Amino acid sequence: MLKLKHLLCVGMGLGLSSIAAAQKVEFTEYDLPNGLHVVLHQDRSAPVVAVSVMYHVGSKNEVVGRTGFAHFFEHLLFEGSENIKRGEFMKLVSSNGGQNNANTSQDRTFYYEVFPSNQLKLGLWLESERMYHPVINEVGVKTQNEVVKEEKRLRVDNSPYGRFADKIFSNLFSKHPYTWQPIGSMADLDAAKLEEFRAFFKKYYVPNNAVLSIAGDIDIAQTKDWVSSYFSVIPKGEPVLYKKIEEAPITKAIVDTMYDANIQIPAIFAAYRVPGMTGKDATVMEMISSILSGGSSSKLYRKMVDEKKNALQVAAFNYTLEDYGAYITLALPNNNTPLNTLLKDIDDEIVNLQTKLISEDDYKKIQNQFENNFVSANSKMLGVAENLASGYTFFNKNTNHVNTELDEIRKVTREDIQAAAQKYLQPNSRVVLYYLPAKAAK
Structure with a gap:
C-alpha cells in the first residue's frame, strides 16, 4: 500500500562521510542454470x-479487468506447498526463532525471513517450496480473497485519507498500469477463475524472474551448496517480457475532488508525474522532498506549522517507481484555513526553489541527512538483502548500486535541485485534489 514517505531530519554532522565510506557492502553473485540470480553477503557481526x-512482478504486470493479482499472490503464497501443510508456513518460521513477511509494490513482490543463522537451511527450503510447488487451489483462493477484502476495508475504505492514492494515480496516469493501486479491484479478484491465478503464477514466479538475496552470518561455500540443492531443480520459466507504456505529458492542470466519510478535516494534495527511480532526477526529487518537509526545520513545516500556524500537517514526498514517479505535496488546515491558501504557501516555497539556489548550509544539511539514511538502510541484514536485490532488479542488473548510491547523492548540486524544481514542479502539469469530508457533498 502507498504510504506517506518523508525523510526524517536527523543530521549527524561531520564525520558521516568516513562512516558511510566504511559501509561498503561486499557480496558474491551468480546465476543458477535456471536463471535464478543469487546474491550472498557475509556479515559475522x-x-x-x-x-x-x-x-x-507487481501491479504494473496486470491487465485491465484482472487487477490486484500481484498483491493477492503476496498472501496466497503463504498458503502452503506440496510439502508444507496449509497454515504451517508461518508456524515453521516462528517456532524456529524467525520472523517473516512480504510486501508488494507496483513493480515487485518481496518475500523474506529473518532467522538465527543456524536456521539458514530452513529459510532456503521455505522459499524454494514457495517458488517450486505452492498449493494454489479453490480453498486457498477463497480464503485469501477474504483476507485481501478485509485489508482493503481496513487500510483503504475505512482509513482516513485512505483513498487519496487511488484518485491521484488515476489522474496522473491514463494508459500506464500505475493508474490502479496494487491492492486492485475486489470485483476483478471475485471474477477470476482458478486457472487464471495458476497462469499468473506460472508466468511470473519463476527463477529467471527472481533474485535470491541472502545476508548475514553465513558460510559462502556451504550456502552455495544449499542454494544449489534447493533451487536448481526448479524449472526455468518462459522469458518475462515487459514494455513500458509511455504517457503523454500533462499540459493542463487536472483538478479533482474526493469525499471521505472517515475524515473531519479536509486536505489539499498536489501531485506531479516525475521520472522513474533509475535516473539522477529521482534522487534530486528526494532531496527536494527533504528540503520542503524533512523534519521540523524544513521549509514548509517551519513556515506553515510553526510560524503561520495555518497547517496541522504538511508534507512533500517523492513516491518513486520503476517507470515513473509521483511527486506529492499535501497539507491539512489549522483554524479553518482555506485549502487554496495552503496550496499557495506550498507553491511559494516551490517557486523559491525554482528561482533561487538553496543556501550552502541547507545543502550541507541535506547531504548529511541522505548520508545518514544510506548508513541506516544498510545497518540491518534485511535492509542489505533488499538493497542488493533491488540494485539487480531495477538498475540494469547492477547489484553494486548499493555501493554507488552514496556517490550519486554527493554528485547532486544546488543547481541540479533548482533545475529539477523548474522542470517537474509546474502548476500546469499537476493534479490538484481537494480531499473533503463526505458531509460536504451536496
Whole structure:
C-alpha cells in the first residue's frame, strides 16, 4: 500500500562521510542454470541471517479487468506447498526463532525471513517450496480473497485519507498500469477463475524472474551448496517480457475532488508525474522532498506549522517507481484555513526553489541527512538483502548500486535541485485534489 514517505531530519554532522565510506557492502553473485540470480553477503557481526526473494512482478504486470493479482499472490503464497501443510508456513518460521513477511509494490513482490543463522537451511527450503510447488487451489483462493477484502476495508475504505492514492494515480496516469493501486479491484479478484491465478503464477514466479538475496552470518561455500540443492531443480520459466507504456505529458492542470466519510478535516494534495527511480532526477526529487518537509526545520513545516500556524500537517514526498514517479505535496488546515491558501504557501516555497539556489548550509544539511539514511538502510541484514536485490532488479542488473548510491547523492548540486524544481514542479502539469469530508457533498 502507498504510504506517506518523508525523510526524517536527523543530521549527524561531520564525520558521516568516513562512516558511510566504511559501509561498503561486499557480496558474491551468480546465476543458477535456471536463471535464478543469487546474491550472498557475509556479515559475522551477529548470528542472524536474512533470506529474501524478490520477484520482478507487481501491479504494473496486470491487465485491465484482472487487477490486484500481484498483491493477492503476496498472501496466497503463504498458503502452503506440496510439502508444507496449509497454515504451517508461518508456524515453521516462528517456532524456529524467525520472523517473516512480504510486501508488494507496483513493480515487485518481496518475500523474506529473518532467522538465527543456524536456521539458514530452513529459510532456503521455505522459499524454494514457495517458488517450486505452492498449493494454489479453490480453498486457498477463497480464503485469501477474504483476507485481501478485509485489508482493503481496513487500510483503504475505512482509513482516513485512505483513498487519496487511488484518485491521484488515476489522474496522473491514463494508459500506464500505475493508474490502479496494487491492492486492485475486489470485483476483478471475485471474477477470476482458478486457472487464471495458476497462469499468473506460472508466468511470473519463476527463477529467471527472481533474485535470491541472502545476508548475514553465513558460510559462502556451504550456502552455495544449499542454494544449489534447493533451487536448481526448479524449472526455468518462459522469458518475462515487459514494455513500458509511455504517457503523454500533462499540459493542463487536472483538478479533482474526493469525499471521505472517515475524515473531519479536509486536505489539499498536489501531485506531479516525475521520472522513474533509475535516473539522477529521482534522487534530486528526494532531496527536494527533504528540503520542503524533512523534519521540523524544513521549509514548509517551519513556515506553515510553526510560524503561520495555518497547517496541522504538511508534507512533500517523492513516491518513486520503476517507470515513473509521483511527486506529492499535501497539507491539512489549522483554524479553518482555506485549502487554496495552503496550496499557495506550498507553491511559494516551490517557486523559491525554482528561482533561487538553496543556501550552502541547507545543502550541507541535506547531504548529511541522505548520508545518514544510506548508513541506516544498510545497518540491518534485511535492509542489505533488499538493497542488493533491488540494485539487480531495477538498475540494469547492477547489484553494486548499493555501493554507488552514496556517490550519486554527493554528485547532486544546488543547481541540479533548482533545475529539477523548474522542470517537474509546474502548476500546469499537476493534479490538484481537494480531499473533503463526505458531509460536504451536496
